[in-house]
Amino acid sequence: MNIYPNERIALFIDGANLYATARSLGFDIDYKKLLEIFRAKGRLIRALYYTALAEDQEYSSIRPLVDWLDYNGYTMVTKPTKEFTDSSGRRKIKGNMDIELTVGAMELADHLDHLIIFSGDGDFRSLVEALQERGKRVSIVSTLVSQPPMIADELRRQADHFIDLADLENEIGRDSGGSEDGAPDFDDEAFENELDDHAA
Numbered sequence: 001m002n003i004y005p006n007e008r009i010a011l012f013i014d015g016a017n018l019y020a021t022a023r024s025l026g027f028d029i030d031y032k033k034l035l036e037i038f039r040a041k042g043r044l045i046r047a048l049y050y051t052a053l054a055e056d057q058e059y060s061s062i063r064p065l066v067d068w069l070d071y072n073g074y075t076m077v078t079k080p081t082k083e084f085t086d087s088s089g090r091r092k093i094k095g096n097m098d099i100e101l102t103v104g105a106m107e108l109a110d111h112l113d114h115l116i117i118f119s120g121d122g123d124f125r126s127l128v129e130a131l132q133e134r135g136k137r138v139s140i141v142s143t144l145v146s147q148p149p150m151i152a153d154e155l156r157r158q159a160d161h162f163i164d165l166a167d168l169e170n171e172i173g174r175d176s177g178g179s180e181d182g183a184p185d186f187d188d189e190a191f192e193n194e195l196d197d198h199a200a
Helices: 015-025 031-041 063-071 098-111 122-133 153-158 165-172
Strands: 008-014 043-053 075-080 082-085 091-094 114-118 137-142 161-164
Touching (some): 008 015, 008 031, 008 098, 015 043, 015 137, 015 165, 031 043, 031 165, 043 063, 043 098, 063 075, 075 098, 098 114, 098 122, 114 122, 122 137, 122 153, 137 153, 137 165, 161 165
Parallel strands (some): 008 043, 043 075, 114 137, 137 161
Antiparallel strands (some): 082 091
């Protein structure tokens, strides 16, 4: 990773996209280790995690993860999911967080030297370009290893640095039993519904 020790950095995590990327590589992320690694690399100002939540359900399958992250160093940015029926009559849930992540990055940019975006979504290319025009360095975390790759080519080309999530597996992958106080396990279903919306 190309991060200087004195750089003010922030992590902008597209939750559904990062989940899909890690799943395509066959490992679960230990979010405690993830924070520790970036804290050791630079001056971590903020770690923001963006995800949509089904607010109308008594129990949301990703609520334990969201609560754990909220209490363990992450700033949570959430919004309610929207339910709709697609052209073939299937019930779908939409929860795209691109706008929220973009606004958050632009608002914090003046307080940062280096922004690290965890997403392969090509829609973020314009955001990366706008941040670079403000003199900021931007790294993208996704993967080329999966088939198909989880990162859009235009996003990888625009970024100052590309970090392949596969290269971080040994440092941030969860042990089979999970870390001592790592994030809880959760049901895949809530993220599954978002994945179509976050394709690179």
